[in-house]
Amino acid sequence: MARIDGKCALVTGAASGLGRAIAEKLASEGARVTLTDVDRDGGKAVADAIGGTAQFVEQDVSNGDRWAAVWEAASKDQPVDTLVNNAGITIMGSIEDMDYEGWRKTFDVDVDSVFWGCKTAIANMKQTGGGSIVNIASAAGIRASSVLAAYNAAKAAVIMLTQSVALHCGEQQNGIRCNVVAPGTIKTAIIDKVLAQVPNPEETLKGFVASHPIGHLGEPEDIANIVLYLASDDSKFATGATFTVDGGLAL
């Protein structure tokens, strides 16, 4: 039997990379999945490839006004019980290099999105028996880098917001768990975009590998597997926890 038969999940940023792998994994283990992304063609293609009950809904996660309609679309056949706040961007820069526009954009997409997602999920899940919120932060939210000023701060904010949400839901006894995953470097489009921002991409990539004690980068499925656990009832005692899946990067 599939591990999450009968569950209903909403995965943001699912047109590529980790979001895609997460959506594929949750669907393959029995969940009804709604994929959202700003990339309409990419997201639709992934939903079509998954097939079955998977559907795509266009969404800019930083737009708070859009969340209610997206949630309604995802809940049209059954209530959403799993939200994966995955969509995110990385804009590189030290505190001296980073302009305010880059800082603001990073927080809009990486932090405000999680604020809106958690608020929307709690408002709805508390009326439908609870659920699991999984936020995707980063090992960069635990371990700083001189060239990731905005991203470090944004992902640390996601980790702390997760803990606050978990405590609140515990106090309310509303049946909602909230956990955060902190991946190490996983070879996806976001890494290609990071490498495109540096003068020496090959050296930078070697440096990424060297910073992981395990000796190699991760694969999207490494993250999809931990999200599957958090979506499933196997994780029913886990809340407010940070799951580092990072080849030892944050040590």
Ligand SMILES: NC(=O)c1ccc[n+]([C@@H]2O[C@H](COP(=O)([O-])OP(=O)(O)OC[C@H]3O[C@@H](n4cnc5c(N)ncnc54)[C@H](O)[C@@H]3O)[C@@H](O)[C@H]2O)c1
């Ligand atoms: N790949 C890594 O090494 C790594 C490591 C740690 C954390 N993460 C985090 O994992 C998440 C996914 O990253 P990825 O590696 O799959 O990146 P990716 O670039 O492959 O995918 C990100 C997806 O988010 C979408 N997106 C971007 N802005 C959006 C917005 N405003 N609204 C909706 N969708 C939007 C993009 O279109 C894309 O499909 C991000 O939160 C990222 O910070 C990635």
